[in-house]
Amino acid sequence: xxxxxxxxxxxxxxxxxxxxxxxxxxxxxxxxxxxxxxxxxxxxxxxxxxxxxxxxxxxxxxxxxxxxxxxxxxxxxxxxxxxxxxxxxxxxxxxxxxxxxxxxxxxxxxxxxxxxxxxxxxxxxxxxxxxxxxxxxxxxxxxxxxxxxxxxxxxxxxxxxxxxxxxxxxxxxxxxxxxxxxxxxxxxxxxxxxxxxxxxxxxxxxxxxxxxxxxxxxxxxxxxxxxxxxxxxxxxxxxxxxxxxxxxxxxxxxxxxxxxxxxxxxxxxxxxxxxxxxxxxxxxxxxxxxxxxxxxxxxxxxxxxxxxxxxxxxxxxxxxx
Amino acid sequence: xxxxxxxxxxxxxxxxxxxxxxxxxxxxxxxxxxxxxxxxxxxxxxxxxxxxxxxxxxxxxxxxxxxxxxxxxxxxxxxxxxxxxxxxxxxxxxxxxxxxxxxxxxxxx
Numbered sequence: 001x002x003x004x005x006x007x008x009x010x011x012x013x014x015x016x017x018x019x020x021x022x023x024x025x026x027x028x029x030x031x032x033x034x035x036x037x038x039x040x041x042x043x044x045x046x047x048x049x050x051x052x053x054x055x056x057x058x059x060x061x062x063x064x065x066x067x068x069x070x071x072x073x074x075x076x077x078x079x080x081x082x083x084x085x086x087x088x089x090x091x092x093x094x095x096x097x098x099x100x101x102x103x104x105x106x107x108x109x110x111x112x113x114x115x116x117x118x119x120x121x122x123x124x125x126x127x128x129x130x131x132x133x134x135x136x137x138x139x140x141x142x143x144x145x146x147x148x149x150x151x152x153x154x155x156x157x158x159x160x161x162x163x164x165x166x167x168x169x170x171x172x173x174x175x176x177x178x179x180x181x182x183x184x185x186x187x188x189x190x191x192x193x194x195x196x197x198x199x200x201x202x203x204x205x206x207x208x209x210x211x212x213x214x215x216x217x218x219x220x221x222x223x224x225x226x227x228x229x230x231x232x233x234x235x236x237x238x239x240x241x242x243x244x245x246x247x248x249x250x251x252x253x254x255x256x257x258x259x260x261x262x263x264x265x266x267x268x269x270x271x272x273x274x275x276x277x278x279x280x281x282x283x284x285x286x287x288x289x290x291x292x293x294x295x296x297x298x299x300x301x302x303x304x305x306x307x308x309x310x311x312x313x314x315x316x317x318x319x320x321x
Numbered sequence: 322x323x324x325x326x327x328x329x330x331x332x333x334x335x336x337x338x339x340x341x342x343x344x345x346x347x348x349x350x351x352x353x354x355x356x357x358x359x360x361x362x363x364x365x366x367x368x369x370x371x372x373x374x375x376x377x378x379x380x381x382x383x384x385x386x387x388x389x390x391x392x393x394x395x396x397x398x399x400x401x402x403x404x405x406x407x408x409x410x411x412x413x414x415x416x417x418x419x420x421x422x423x424x425x426x427x428x429x430x
Contacts, residue, residue, distance in 0.1 A: 070364045070402045072388070107388075111366050111397060114390045156383075160392035163383035252386065252404065259403035296402060 038141050038184055039131040040088035041313065048309030050082045060299040063292045070296055074110050076167070079103040080122070084309075092131040096145070099124035099152075105168040117159065118168035121152035125178050139186035149176035154207050166210055174206035191225035205251075213248030213261050235274035243268055243286075249294060259295035264288065282307045348375035348416035354423035356398070356410075362430050363402040369425070370395045371412045381413040387429070400429040 040046060057075035059066040082100035089095055105118040127147030134141045152171040157164050183196040197219045203212040223239040242265070249261035270284035286303040293299060352372040361367050371380055371394045382389045382396055386404040390397040398410055408429055413422040 072364050072366075072399050072402065109388070109390060109399065111390060111399060114397070116388065116390065158381060158383075161379060161381045162389045162392055162396065163381070165388045255404075257403050 038182055039092060039094040039129050039143050040086055040311070041315070042088045042091045043314040044088040045312045045314065046084070046086040046309065047312075048084045048307060050084075050305060050307035052078075052080045052082070052303060052305040054078050054080075054300060054303040056298045056300050058299055058301060059296055060291055060293045061296045062294075063290065066296050068296075071298065072109055072111070073298055074108045074113065076107045076298055078105040092134075094129040096127045096129060096147075097124060098127075102170040105170060107165070107168055116162075116164055116168055118157055118164045118170050120157060120170035122170050123152060123172055123176075124150045126150065127178060127180070129180070139188060141182070141184040143182050145178070145180035145182075147178040147180075149178055149201065149203070151175065151206070156208055166208070172203060172206060172210075172212060173208060174203045174210065174212065176201060176203040176212075178202075193221070193223045193225075195219070195221040195223075197221070209253045211251040213250050215248075216246040217243065218245075219243045233273050233275060235277075237272040237274075239270040239272065241268040241270065242266075242289075259293075259297055261294045262297065263290075263292040264300075265290040278310055280307075280309050282309075346375070346377035346379070346416040346418075348373060348378050348414055348419050348421060350374045351414045351421035351423055354410075354412050354425050356425055356427055358427075359425070360428040360430060361400050363400050363405050366390075366397045366399045367427065368395060369398050369410060369412070371414065371423070373414050375414070375416055377416070379415045381415065382410070384408055384410045387427075398427060400427065405429045 055075065055077045059071045080100055080102055082098065084096065084098040086094055086096040100122045102119050102122060107116050109115070125147045127145045129143055129145035131141065131143045133143075149172075151173050154173050156166070156169055156173060179198075179200045179202075181198045185194045187193070197217075199215075199217040201215040201217075203214070205211040219241050221239055221241045223237055226236045226238070227234050228236060245262070245264045245266075247261050247263075250257045265288075267287045267289050268284055269287070270282055272280055272282040274280050282305075284305045284307075286300070286305075288300060291299050350373070352374055354369065354371050356367050356369045358367040369389075373394070378394075380392070380394055382392075384398065386406075386408045387401045387410075388399045389410070390399060400408070406429060407426050409424050409426055411422055411424045413420060
């Protein structure tokens with residue numbers, strides 16, 4: 001099935017780089033786990049996990065490197081483990097839940113190399129994804145998703161008696177909404193697929209009076225499937241993603257934070273291998289192509305990810321004899 | 322049954338010990354909360370010191386903007402570059418007999 005194969009390809013690729021925060025923003029935050037595309041077949045259960053590492057060590061002022069003394073951070077990084085589960089209620093409707101855990105979200109300061117480290121559960125997103133259009137002959141699918149973004153906690157984390165900055169809080173502390181749209185076109189005989197995806201994340205103000213800017217993420221994917229008969233692992237897929245992210249400015253105490261918000265463009269190559277037709281393992285890396293940050297902000301230097309995913313079908317097997 | 326009794330006794334001892342530890346802390350008064358510099362430039366830092374009259378007092382710090390580094394009664398406040406203006410830094414002194422909070426304002430230029 002088209003849908004089942006597609007989700008194998010893209011899982012983990014849309015984890016957005018939204019620097020939730022402010023000012024000298026953190027290394028970013030993989031808010032989106034709903035990286036899979038399209039809807040699932042009825043009675044299919046999906047589970048996937050992903051790991052992501054992101055590192056930031058340079059400042060940008062607009063799209064120019066900034067080497068002045070204004071930056072208070074030496075660098076920042078995070079390690080994130082995500083989990084996604086989905087279930088096909090109908091052939092036209094999938095329900096999904098995603099969440100994750102920050103192993104660390106660390107800022108290293110120029111001041112005596114001091115560190116602040118946050119950790120813990122991040123937000124969860126629960127989405128319903130209806131299929132809007134599907135043409136089996138033309139191999140075209142259009143679907144969308146609407147979800148609720150739920151913080152694990154509304155209180156900010158404190159370590160050693162110090163309330164951590166918003167940049168390294170594991171959870172945003174704010175509720176939000178997620179809208180997604182997917183257009184998928186497949187050329188079966190050539191083993192090629194094209195995807196266009198859009199994700200909009202809208203947050204509401206949290207208890208600490210932070211309002212994170214709305215994030216608009218648009219991606220275009222091209223994938224090509226190869227079968228290497230001589231290899232033990234035969235099924236390989238190579239994917240190239242062009243990812244654009246526009247993040248509006250944040251607000252704090254109703255005041256716009258000038259040094260927040262950005263326009264980013266990434267090239268994300270990915271390799272996916274299917275193991276025993278059951279497991280799909282992908283590795284990917286974000287390569288910044290263009291980055292524009294309002295005022296001076298800490299910019300993402302590199303991000304790498306690994307995802308593992310599997311579908312289980314609970315449909316009764318049909319006798320095809 | 323015997324194991325259950327041992328477990329209950331053990332838990333009682335643990336909770337008693339915790340309570341005793343709490344009773345060890347005492348706060349007579351939160352004397353002062355002062356900053357080395359009450360006006361700093363964005364991106365710069367200043368030391369903030371909480372002075373209390375008491376024993377085994379613990380401290381909790383927070384700020385409306387900017388980052389707090391360190392722990393205990395002396396911390397470094399690092400002013401953010403993006404939000405100049407008046408930023409409040411609060412320190413809460415906790416002891417088993419009482420809790421007291423003081424706030425100071427650092428002007429960030």
